[in-house]
Amino acid sequence: MKYFWLILLVSVVVGASIGWTTNYVQYASKPAFFGEIDYTGNITSDNVMEHLKQFHSDSGAVAEVEDSATHDFGAMPPSTKGKHTFVIKNVGSEPLTLELGATTCKCTLGSLEDSSVAPGETTSVELEWTVASDKTTFEQSAELRTNDPARPAIRLMVVGRIIRDIEFEPDLITFGNVTVGDSFELSTKFFSFMDDKIKIKAGEFSNEAFTPLAEFEAQEYDPKDGDTAHAHAKQAFDIKVNVKPGLRQGPLSTRMIVVFTKVDENGEPMGDELYGTTEIAGKVVGPLSMLQNTYVKTTENGSYFWNLGRLGPDDKLEYKALLALKGSEKDATNLSIGESYPAGVVSAELGKPIGREETRLFPIILKLTASEETIDLLGKNEDDFGWVWIESDNPKVGRMRIAVKVLIEPRQ
Structure with missing residues (x-):
């Protein structure tokens, strides 16, 4: 029994140590900041504004990129290297200072010709890049930091297309x-x-x-x-x-x-x-199809069906749609309503065709008949739904079956 309590005590000590160490590594070992204010007391609410002044410039320098800060190299093959020289001009009244900043992974900034540019003068910086092999487009950038109050950073962009042979x-x-x-x-x-x-x-x-x-x-x-x-x-x-x-x-x-x-x-x-x-x-x-609407849908293999859901005693029992006949045989084909199932419940009526240049449209009305018992044609089991056949008098235009998925509640 004494070993049990000893093992329990050791487990508690080890578990507490691991928990404390994990918490320290994740939180306590890291400096705490509230914006620019740190927990050491070096920067407080009393001196934070003075601290921020070092990041603000009142210089009269104005940086301008000649031509454009974005260079479109057109197209390059994969894994090839390119370079472009950007020209920076100081259009302000005081010297412009420039410093190389961060770049994206495929770009390299070369050395600045001059890090300090007098008013009216220019300097150049070269940007190099390597085209990726697994992309079709290229876009990378690099940054120049400046003392221009209105433009503390200049983003230089390189874009283009990656082409194969x-x-x-x-x-x-x-x-x-x-x-x-x-x-x-x-x-x-x-x-x-x-x-x-x-x-x-x-x-x-x-x-x-x-x-x-x-x-x-x-x-x-x-x-x-x-x-x-x-x-x-x-x-x-x-x-x-x-x-x-x-x-x-x-x-x-x-x-x-x-x-x-x-x-x-x-x-x-x-x-x-x-x-x-x-x-x-x-x-x-096929030359014969249906135009989909709220109730007419199509399956993955291209078949059509009326998806009417559950119809209550007050729901309508007639639904309109359009058949579409197109192709080289459209003008030599007549359509008619064939067999319907179940007889006495599902029927249809075909209207006169509406002529179009490439397609003939046939209005069709689906008619349902309710009874004193529930009629379930939701297709829960194979072939457990209604259908209507559309017949063609042209052997080059096949007949088409339209399924009817519906449950009709009893009506008096």
């Missing part, structure tokens, strides 16, 4: 929704920053179904005729891909591989084939 713009080609049976065109621009001239040989695609339907074309143009962001490129190509009908309905993602080689002064290939890749993404949709 080749670039696509846009680097992701999206074509949105394309109707089954329609052709469409994709486009992007391909830039080369290589010292050697290149020649594009072909375009390939990772999707086997996409390849036989795609016609690849690359046309070279002067980079200076395009956007200013790529005006420094050595070569530029306008790439177009014409895609013929034949893709299956659903999401589409494929990689486009541009095959090219370096060429000599005579245009003859040099070395191995090189490759540049970018992504193509979009969705091939």
Whole structure:
């Protein structure tokens, strides 16, 4: 028993020591400050204003950065170094003093030409930087401290773009929704920053179904005729891909591989084939769809349903929506209401089409019939919901089923 009390006493002493040590390291060992006032009594409420005067300047010096305090270097390859000289002018009436301050991690301030600048005179400071390899844009800064009362610190900025040997713009080609049976065109621009001239040989695609339907074309143009962001490129190509009908309905993602080689002064290939890749993404949709609204929703696979929730005795039983028919077969197709389920509860009525240039819209009204018992079509179990079929008289336009998810409370 005596060992128990001894062990308990030792545990208490050790625990208290650890707690005191932790508290001391975190709090007691650090100087305490209230603003500029410290706990030692050296700076108090009586002398704090006098202490702050050392940080305030009444100098007549006025610092001005010639041209701009921000330098845009345009574009540089990853891991390369650059430098720029900023010129500081004193436009005030008293000498301007300058001191090198903090810099961000990718910048280095060189020595000042003169740390004291007379009124009307200038001095220069060189800023060096190293371009990161994992970014597409660059922005770093450095600071000069001054005795200018209105500008105690000058922030010098370096910005620009980080470029690889080749670039696509846009680097992701999206074509949105394309109707089954329609052709469409994709486009992007391909830039080369290589010292050697290149020649594009072909375009390939990772999707086997996409390849036989795609016609690849690359046309070279002067980079200076395009956007200013790529005006420094050595070569530029306008790439177009014409895609013929034949893709299956659903999401589409494929990689486009541009095959090219370096060429000599005579245009003859040099070395191995090189490759540049970018992504193509979009969705091939059926010609028949619905316009979503408060009650009409779509699933991940592109199916549509009325999501009506729980309808009480006073809620309406008719809901309007619009069917959309587009594509090359829209004018040669008539729609009608097919089978509905459950019969006697779910039905629909189709209105006359509203003509548009690219789309024909068909008003549709969903009609529900209540009974003396609860009708549960919320789809808690598989196929435990209602539905309406939209029929087409054109074999190239498939029929479409619209689900109905609803619970109808009893009505007299």
